[in-house]
Amino acid sequence: MASVEEIFERYLASRIFKDREKLLPDYVPENLPHRDEQIRRLATVLAPALLGSRPSNVFIYGLTGTGKTAVTKYVLRKLKEKAKARVEYVYINCRQNNTSYRVLAELAKSLGVKVPFTGLALGEVMKRVLRGLERRRRILIVVLDEVDNLVKRNGDDVLYFLSRINEQLENSRVSLIGITNDLKFMEFLDARVKSSLGEEELVFPPYNAIQLEDILRKRAAEAFNEGVLEEGVIKRVAAIAARQNGDCRLALDILLKAADIADREGADKVTLGHVERARHEIEKNLTVDVIKTMPLHVKLTLAAIYLLTRDSVKTITTGLIYNKYKELVSKVGIEPVTQRRISDIINELDMLGLINARVVSMGRYGRTKVISLSASASSVKAGLSSDLIMKTILEG
């Protein structure tokens, strides 16, 4: 075992990194290659704010890791530099703040209005937000990132409120930027919200392998010392990410992880082998982490699916899962939930990407869902095993 001193020494002596931060997900670079078009369009839409008039609301679509957030933050930063005090923006991530209340509370906080993190009626928070806005006399641009998360769970109350908020304001104006990676998202919205929110729309296409390679090369030049990347590493990472819908964030993740592994080993080059291991580790960590934090009955349901898969059952249906689940539940001496609930849990697991569920009609033999495990069985097992109750079930 290395002593603390040794660990730190080795870190300082790192051959690999020049500036590791440049690979972290929240770093917004000075240059965003292959997004010139989107930057120009967003800037054009937001420009009126400089002269004190309210920019149109914008809706931004694009899959994960296509630069939506980076471009938005980049343009807003530039806008604020030019506009000085008259324009402000708030960035709210609706995945972390995934309830109406939390989004409004975030908004209030950015206005310097105090709200408790629970307890108030929604209408009361809205009032406070309004008051805060009036006091500030600004153009406020509200960015709602991953806004589909909010609407799917809570409806579009908050969006409705925000899209009409200007009617109640004298001294301030609000513009909205909604960001989503769900291309069918608009269908969920109330017609009134839809028309007001969709004043401008911006689409971010996925990066292709060549573009990813270009981006990675530029970023690598900032982050790594010269010559530490083995031939073909960047090409490989770009190819992997290109297959995953051109997800640039994933590409950067893998590159960082590969470099970390190499660094930890004291290697002086990042090799293709490191990339391979990084990819595996990221995949595994992702599933293990979501599983760890799941509520008990969700874990039990997943365990049931896992066991059925392990016993190589050909077509796994909702009914089979429910039976297996009840079996598991009785083993640990807990009361089962209803099949209706399990049906919802199966959908939740599907949305998390751990399983694949599709409705299928088997004619005379009913209409049900056919389910298969889509995460690797070993990661599922690893994730479940972190729970002691689950561990005994899987071994028993």
Added chain:
DNA sequence: AATCCACAGGAAGTGCTGGGCG
């Protein structure tokens, strides 16, 4: 052509938590 299975999934409600407010 009608039937009927094995569920899907909507609507409404319950009980609990963790926190207001007056």
Added chain:
DNA sequence: CGCCCAGCACTTCCTGTGGATT
């Protein structure tokens, strides 16, 4: 203090349905 509020995990009750079999 009593009452209200939102969110969550869940229940109860329900209507709907694709298509192989009768």
